[in-house]
Amino acid sequence: MRDSRPQSIEYLFETTEGQNMLQSIQQRAIALNKLNRAVKGVIPAQLHPWCRVANFRQGILVLETANASWMMRLRYEQSSLLSALRAQILPSLTAIDIRINPTLAAKAQESAQESSSQSAAEEKSAGRQLSEQSAEILRSVASRSPEKLRQTIERLASLAGESTRSTSRNK
Template sequence: MRDHRPQPANDFFNNTRFKDLQEKAIILSKLSHVLKDSLPKGCEDHCRVANYRQGSLVIEVSSSVWATRINYERLTILSTFRKHGLPGLSNLEVKINPDLARSFVGEKPEVYKTETQAKRELSKAAASALEMVAETASPKLKKRLESLAALANKK
């Protein structure tokens, strides 16, 4: 029968399975830092090391676009990891994980930010042309054309 009484936290932290899991997480974190340092600017936020087992490194990317870019950099990444403590690395596996892309919803990385467009101003000549057209237009259109012409007069 199992003992369902509360156990001391030290028993959990001293458990060999937990220690192995913790060590693997630390190793993967260090490998992710090496990966981010070896990638071109803009790629680092869309990729992470998912696993390393039996000489094969698994990298997760946010979309197929990033998978293609990683595959172009495959040889560079392999040589970088071999120099940084993984001489037995023989294979690089790229997997797509859409959950990585969801972390960017609502915010655009600096690479994709566009400049704001300059506000367009309506000239006096265009405003007078709109007012002339408004004289012969239907009441609904007349109201809208006059409001557009008024924008030129606000300057």
């Protein structure tokens, strides 16, 4: 059981066995980050935002996932993940423990919303264009339409090749 009593901050800076507590925490974080990148290189791409390495202790890799459905998907990949990680980076790996962490779902959803808003902004900046082939089809439809509709369709067909962002609705 962990010692949860308050401790002095000087405890973090004390040197024991040539290394202070903060250095060991930093090294552990770097190792877990490296392991997380290795795991993401092995699992399918759709699992990347929904899965991360939580810990590695006593030969057991602890993975966190967003919800039960992603946990089941990860369990299907568990045996291939275990053998790949043993071969690549962790020969001492004996098992993989998968746990659900709901906060991971919120973070993955936020990142998904950010990426979708970026792609929507890129679409808006690109604008849409009417092809020449579509313009010809519109002109043939306009020739068989009533006068007012014909004028509107011909005006639309005249936009072929132009970006819709550069046109004016007051023509």
